[in-house]
Structure formats: structure tokens, C-alpha cells
Amino acid sequence: MYLKTKWMIAGVGVLAVAGGLPWGVGYVTEHQWQQVTAEVNSTQPFLHVETKSYQRDILGARFNGSISLRNPDTGEQRHLDYQVNVTHGVTGSLMEFQPEGGWSAENADWFSGEEPRLTLETRVWGTAVLELEAPEMKVTDVDTGETLASSGGLARIEISDTGAQADALVVWPAVTLTGPDLDIRINDIRLEQTMSHLASQVWTGSGEILVESIAVAPAQEAPFTLQTISVSNSSESINDGERLDSRMVAEVAGVSTLDESYGPHRLVFALSGLNVAAWSSLTESLSSLQELAINPTSGGPEQFEQQMAAMLQAETSFRDLAAAGFSLGFPELLVTTPEGVVEGSARISHPELTENQKDEMLMVMQQMTGEVDLGLPLALADAYPDFRMQLAPLIKQGFLVQDGGRLTLDASMKDLMLDVNGMEFPLPPFL
Numbered sequence: 001m002y003l004k005t006k007w008m009i010a011g012v013g014v015l016a017v018a019g020g021l022p023w024g025v026g027y028v029t030e031h032q033w034q035q036v037t038a039e040v041n042s043t044q045p046f047l048h049v050e051t052k053s054y055q056r057d058i059l060g061a062r063f064n065g066s067i068s069l070r071n072p073d074t075g076e077q078r079h080l081d082y083q084v085n086v087t088h089g090v091t092g093s094l095m096e097f098q099p100e101g102g103w104s105a106e107n108a109d110w111f112s113g114e115e116p117r118l119t120l121e122t123r124v125w126g127t128a129v130l131e132l133e134a135p136e137m138k139v140t141d142v143d144t145g146e147t148l149a150s151s152g153g154l155a156r157i158e159i160s161d162t163g164a165q166a167d168a169l170v171v172w173p174a175v176t177l178t179g180p181d182l183d184i185r186i187n188d189i190r191l192e193q194t195m196s197h198l199a200s201q202v203w204t205g206s207g208e209i210l211v212e213s214i215a216v217a218p219a220q221e222a223p224f225t226l227q228t229i230s231v232s233n234s235s236e237s238i239n240d241g242e243r244l245d246s247r248m249v250a251e252v253a254g255v256s257t258l259d260e261s262y263g264p265h266r267l268v269f270a271l272s273g274l275n276v277a278a279w280s281s282l283t284e285s286l287s288s289l290q291e292l293a294i295n296p297t298s299g300g301p302e303q304f305e306q307q308m309a310a311m312l313q314a315e316t317s318f319r320d321l322a323a324a325g326f327s328l329g330f331p332e333l334l335v336t337t338p339e340g341v342v343e344g345s346a347r348i349s350h351p352e353l354t355e356n357q358k359d360e361m362l363m364v365m366q367q368m369t370g371e372v373d374l375g376l377p378l379a380l381a382d383a384y385p386d387f388r389m390q391l392a393p394l395i396k397q398g399f400l401v402q403d404g405g406r407l408t409l410d411a412s413m414k415d416l417m418l419d420v421n422g423m424e425f426p427l428p429p430f431l
Helices: 002-043 276-294 301-323 355-360 378-383 385-396
Strands: 047-056 060-070 077-088 092-099 117-123 128-134 137-140 147-150 153-160 165-178 182-199 202-218 224-238 243-257 265-275 326-337 340-350 369-377 401-403 406-414 417-420 423-426
Touching: 002 047, 002 060, 002 077, 002 092, 182 276, 202 276, 243 276, 265 276, 265 301, 276 301, 301 355, 326 369, 340 378, 340 406, 369 378, 378 385, 378 406
Parallel strands: none
Antiparallel strands: 047 060, 060 077, 077 092, 092 117, 117 128, 128 153, 137 147, 147 165, 153 165, 165 182, 182 202, 202 224, 224 243, 243 265, 265 326, 326 340, 340 369, 369 406, 401 406, 406 417, 417 423
């Protein structure tokens, strides 16, 4: 009898703990959501998330809110109201989002009975998975006659390490846009990206966007297809996180028309030795200037002082960035045409300065150096009269010189002088 009573007490205790865990998870989930929305609203001026009437129960919660998107050029805002149902578990919660009024416009059925599913799965130890599952979709604009159709797909972002690590995946088999003037079909879109927070607004990581093909069919011109488009990127910190190296490669395997096919095409961007602290300070000051322009206050002395302080911070940060030394440019440009290959490269750099040299630095451009080279087939200019007319002034002034069957440009910059094909031009000290 004693043993039976003992197990009954233990069972009641387990049930009490199991019943109390979802309540605690719900409390943590609400707190995490408030933290995330506050951080989103404070780090940028374009997107504002508002939460209204958060009603939390033991096993779940309900709340609604709105998302405001602001156009940075005009200041115009667009609002989207949403509602969320939350289910609390033992170690985390599942939040399911839905726009107020449903996913389709009024009196329309964009998804043929099925609807997208947008969920956020959270864990109390600080991980979260945001996932969008979209069914087939078809939207027609009756005014323009354009139709946007999608095969459906998956978009997923996994956030861990309390927001310091993020992994993204997008898989979308097909998207088409058809209209009276143009038809576009995009096949097999895949995105993979991993990111790690380094400092302030600086992230490192690597990823790739891959598209099997993009077919374009204009109503009045010949159709063409871009084959195997890829954009890969990688950023890594060096010198114990003090510096940043970054590289991006954009490639198109080929372009095909009804009559011919040509390729490949390749563009590489590279950045090395960027000072992380100076870059973070520069991006923060530019964000402050942008926010002051989008959200002006009274326009009085206080706002003017804020703008001047942000401009001074941007100027100081840019000088610090240059004095720390860096190099950036396009080490490789390759465009293949039926008439021949266009190729070139460009680079600009600034040496690292000592503290004494930095104190004596009057302007950034004084020690900045750069090189540019470009070559294109003369037959390309001859084949397109409009393009030839655009190149004519450059040829006449000596910026492009003929070398056999090619037009070339060879330029370098040093000591505030620009040398183009042997001709020297003084540069104004604008930096």
C-alpha cells in the first residue's frame, strides 16, 4: 500500500511538472518574440513590426499585429495585418502566421483551395526555424493582362546560437511571368546560405544561388535563354576577427538564341583586408543618416546636430577604413559574344598607415592606387552601330585604342594622377 501511494505521488508530481512546462515555455516564447521584434525595429528604418493583444494560455497563445514597409525614396508606407496561433510544447513553441483576410486578395483564389503555410518553430535555448511552404499559385492582373504563376516551393531559415548563426534554404522549381509584351520563365531556383555574426552589422559566411535557366520571350523581338546562372559568395574574418576578406562570383554558362549559342560569362568581385571596426562604424553612421532622412523630426537645431554628428562619424570612419589599408575590385570580367570576348579587370587599394602617417593624412585619395584594363573585339563595335556611336568619343579622346582587331584600355592611378593609355590627367581631391 505504501509503495502504491508512493508511485501515485510520483505520478502526480510528473503530471504537474509536465503540465507546468508548456506554461513556462509560453512565457519564454512571448519574451523571445518581444525581444526579436524590438531588435528588428531598432536596427533598420524600413520594416516595423507591431504586436497587439498577446493572449497567452497554458497550452497556447493568440496574438495579432501589423508589418509596415517604408519606401526609402518616397517615405510611403504599406501595412499588412497578421494573426498568429501559438502552440506550446515541452521545449518550444510552434507559431503559425496568416494574413488578416487570408492569403489571397478579396474575391480571388490564388492558390486553388490550398494555402501557404508560414510557421516559426522556437526552442527555449535560443534556436528558431522560420519556414514557408507554398503551393501552386496563379495571379492575374486584369488591368495589364499579366499573369504570375509559381510551381510552389519551400523557403527555410534556421537561426541558432541566440541569433548569431543563420542558415537559409530556398527551393523553387519554376516561376513564370506572362503578359502581352513579355514572357519569362525561371526554372529550378535553389539558394543555400550560411551566415555567422561577426560584429555590429557585419556577417561572415558562404552561399550560392543557382538557377538552371531563364527563358525570355519578348513579343516584338527574338527570344533568348540564359543557361545555368550562379552567384556564389564567401566572407571570412582574419586576424582574430579584426579584418574581413570577401569574394563573389557571378557566372552564366551560356546564352542561346534561335540561331546560335555563346558563353561562358563570368564576373568576380573581391575585397581583402577590410577593417571590421571601421566598416561597422561607417555602416552605422550611414544607417543613421538614412533613418534621419526617412523619419525627419522637427527639422530644428536638434535634427541638424544629429545629421552633422552622423556625417562626422561617417567621415572619420572612412578615413579609419582607408588608413587601415584595403583592396577591392573586379579581378576578372569575361563576357563571350558571337564577335569575340570582352575581358578586363579593375582594382583600387590603399596602403596601411602607421599612426604618425594617419595623423598626417590630409585626404584619402592621396595614397590611393588603382588599375583598370579592358579589351573588346573591334568587330563587336562594328556589328552594332548604336554601340559604335557610344564608343566613338572614347576612341577619339584616346581612352580606347585599337590594337590589331581589339579596342583596349589600360589605366592606372597613383599620386592623384590618372594615366590612361599613356595620357596623364590630374585628379581632383574629392575624398
